Amino acid sequence: MSTRARQHAADVVRREQLTPHLVRLTLGGAGLAGFASTGIPDEWVGLVVPEQFQSRYYTVRSWDPGADELVLDVVVHEVGLVTEWVARDCAGETVTISDPRGSFALPDDAAWLLLVGDLTALPAMARIAETVPAGLPVRIWAEVPDAEELRACGYLPEGREVTWLAPPAAGASDLAAVVEGIDWPEGEGYFWMAGESAQMRAIRKHLMRVRQLPSAAYDVMGYWRGGARRQPRAVDPGPIWREGRAAGHSDDQIWATYDEAQDQQEADR
Ligand SMILES: Cc1cc2nc3c(=O)[nH]c(=O)nc-3n(C[C@H](O)[C@H](O)[C@H](O)COP(=O)(O)OP(=O)(O)OC[C@H]3O[C@@H](n4cnc5c(N)ncnc54)[C@H](O)[C@@H]3O)c2cc1C
DSSP states (O other): OOOOOOEEEEEEEEEEEEETTEEEEEEESGGGTTOOOOOOTTOEEEEEOTTOOOOEEEEOOEEETTTTEEEEEEEOOSSOHHHHHHTSOOTTOEEEEEOOBOOOOOOTTOOOEEEEEEGGGHHHHHHHHHHSOTTSOEEEEEEOTTHHHHHHTTOSOTTSEEEEEOOOTTSOOOHHHHHHTOOOOSSOOEEEEEEEHHHHHHHHHIIIIISOOOGGGEEEEEEEOOOSSOOSSOOOHHHHHHHHHHTTOOHHHHHHHHHHHHHHHHHHO
16 A cells, blocks of 8 residues: 555745744645545645755645635744745745645543644644534643734634743743643543654653553644754654554554654664
């Protein structure tokens, strides 16, 4: 069975600076006619920008099948392949995206939902919060640099309990400490989190060993890796995801395999 996702050419129809660190790209054009959303609210695509061959992964913030328009919200870092491209006026340029994959799996009987993440996780947290039943209690912790602007533009839907956290000045995330300090709701629920990979590994250990959550009760994903350099080649989560699912692995096992693949690539450099 092929593990390669289909590719779609897409034109940048609009580029909007939502906040100082977040750029919204609306993609469209005839190449997206065959695009099919999974409907899973944290679904992501691989994005290849002009004159590059390496993918970076972005959450489908929204997909309008009537207009064949796809929205990605892209964080602008200090350096980076997509960062440098998106920082300039890229409207009218053509990119390539892969078929989407998603990982969020809310159990039918979940009584609550906790979402934790940094700015790269915010598009997924927003779409999840918009998608799950309005009556489900949802709490969100967002460690972001532009909290005031994000609040002002209503980035997260009304009616959800949101804690905005400023990233520490030194740059390292404090999300592991945030998770350790959570006052967990009663009953069975679902925990979803994404951010820097090393932090996510520590959090998985905490959920497994301290909170003793079954793997179906949480989904913790390493979205990016700390380090001073531009990432040489991101590891594609798509094939790892499909192979893991085919082998009957849990979300958690699959994301741990993804982290190992990234470590291996780092070691091979
Ligand atoms: C499933 C999935 C979904 C994702 N969804 C989104 C999304 O919707 N929006 C989004 O912006 N990102 C998202 N990401 C994260 C994104 O793929 C990475 O941040 C990516 O490395 C950015 O690419 P780049 O070319 O700009 O920087 P790279 O060339 O990959 O990295 C350059 C430098 O920037 C640093 N860097 C990379 N990411 C960050 C960061 N978040 N904070 C601080 N420094 C960083 C790296 O350590 C490196 O030093 C997602 C990742 C995954 C796996």
